[in-house]
Amino acid sequence: MTKNSLVQRLVLATAILSTLALTACSGGVGGDQNGPNDEGPIRIGMLAPLTGSESVYGTYLRNGAEMAVEEINAQGGLLGRPVELVVEDDGCDAQMATAGATKLVSAGIHLAVGGYCSGSTLPTEQIFYSNGIPQVITAANGSQLIEAGLDSVFLVNGLATQQAQSAVKFAQKQGAQAIFTVDDGDAYPKGLTDAFAEYGQPAGLNIVAHEQINKAEKDFGSVATAIVGSGADFVFCTAYVQPCALLNQQAKQYGFSGDFLIGDGAVDAQFADLTGAAYVERVYGTFTQTPDMLVGAEQWLASYQAKFGAEPGPYTTQAYDGVRVMAEGVRLAGSTDRQAVADAIHGLRGFDLFSGPATFTDQGVLADSSFVIVVLKDGKFVLFDDLKS
């Protein structure tokens, strides 16, 4: 009976999910909103993780996009039409994302902006592409996302490979002797540690060991033991904020005293709280600039706080910028046609984003990645080294 019960729970979960997916598909087809048209509002569809372990970031993405949409509407909309944001939950899960993307398509969206987890964003590319919808991916930045070579897919976050190069540069600057890398096995964190090894080894970095952790766990005592045992003086953790914060805490409890570098997924104001006040020394992160690091963004910050009653989080700015890039493309193209918008976005030269002036390569990624090194100081991440020199 026990064996059956576990199986049953899984079968049940699958059944529920597929029912949800089915209702999601039929909802749009049976409804009165059929396909994109040239009348009424321009709809921007957004996929973001609103449930599940990554759901905190889904809210950041949605808020950022909402803010941009509101600004555009205040300035009279796009092509004389109002803009509407339609948000669907992807739960950071490939199946849910596929269902969500299908639902958005049948709800008649013209443009797609969003995506936090690379693994769940990947299957949505083909769905949007084949339905004639251009797509700007806001936070996800796994290298797999550009492998399909779709010319109407754009990434406003730097690629994992670009981030890995920044991390390599930083490790060299710090004079790391023995490096230990950790990821959680998800597409993006794993891609980042792989890329780090790929660029690090030719650069002469000594990567002594690599471990994978389960992001749902809280006890990383075994990995902490392995870190100390390996004699590493530099750890690169690419998982999300909670596992990295706990690993930093536990590794330092076990006697690790070197540099602890985290990927952009873990750079969050919460890190200091989660890891504990005694362990905040020598914590660094690779990150794109955030509003509080930029001069002249005070006004943006203030209006964000007024609207949502909270500080913006990681990727709020990317979601905001993602909508703006898409809107600019539509404005220049004069339509929401996939090819026309894609050409217009490819034609942008130095479009002003939070992460700096943006120009997209043929692959749809930012030509200049703006990864910098931040350091944990007084409970916040602040700029440490812009790696320009």
Next chain:
Amino acid sequence: MIQVIVNGLSVGAFYALVALGYSMVYGIIKLLNFAHGDIYMLGAYVGFVVLGALTSWLSLPTALGLVLVTLVTMALTGGAGVLMERVAYRPIRHAPRLSLLITAVGLSFALEYGVRQIFGPKPSHFPVQIDAGSVNLFGATITTARIIVILVAGVLMVVLSLFVAKTRQGRAMRAIALDAKAARLMGIDVDRTISLVFFIGSALAGAAGVLAGAVYGTIDFLMGFIIGIKAFTAAVIGGIGNLYGAMLGGVALGLLESFGVAWLGGQWRDVFSFLCLILFLTFRPTGILGGRVVERM
């Protein structure tokens, strides 16, 4: 080596505490209470709220405060367990087993997303953290927090075994596990005893939740899911329905994982522990103690 064992024991202590509730409930009404892991999560959040309230009223020393919070939390999560049984399981106790199971899965989601609705999806920072340094033992670093976890779990398990073995209610539980109908005919209040089992099981899971908050410093609404599955695994390895089996299974699973990581690397941890589950289900479905001890509970 010692390091690996201590790591395994402290994780195993959590598994054992949660597995006890799983196993006791299964022993008495043959229900796999999949919402049990979420009671652990609920315990962490109740502890979080109580601790916040407590520190704003009076200033207690950390240790005393934590003990007090643990006791209050145990009472509250125990109550939640009783309520859960009364509202969701009792009305359908004689329905087909599948209905109970689906109700349990539903309750699990209801608890997870109910807590998320109240506290938000962000992990919360537990206000008090056991963080009193570490000792060195034969070259192994052992943090005080880990020692406390092992001790607290040990004490709770000893108290529970004594309760089940020596008291009238304990005897009633064992009687119902053997044959509920006969127990009723002998004048045992079956409903009351089942409520008591839910109370104890949930109180233990709640205590584990507070401990987890105090040791790791962070709590989140999904923290109960994986430990629920692991505790289930531990209960099966030890012999589900068997009290000592749950304790043994928890510690065994913690050690298996710890050695698995040491030998094969972190990416193999879950592969290794669930492989053990499958091996046990195939070759010894009654678990380590299931065969020898005929008397369940």
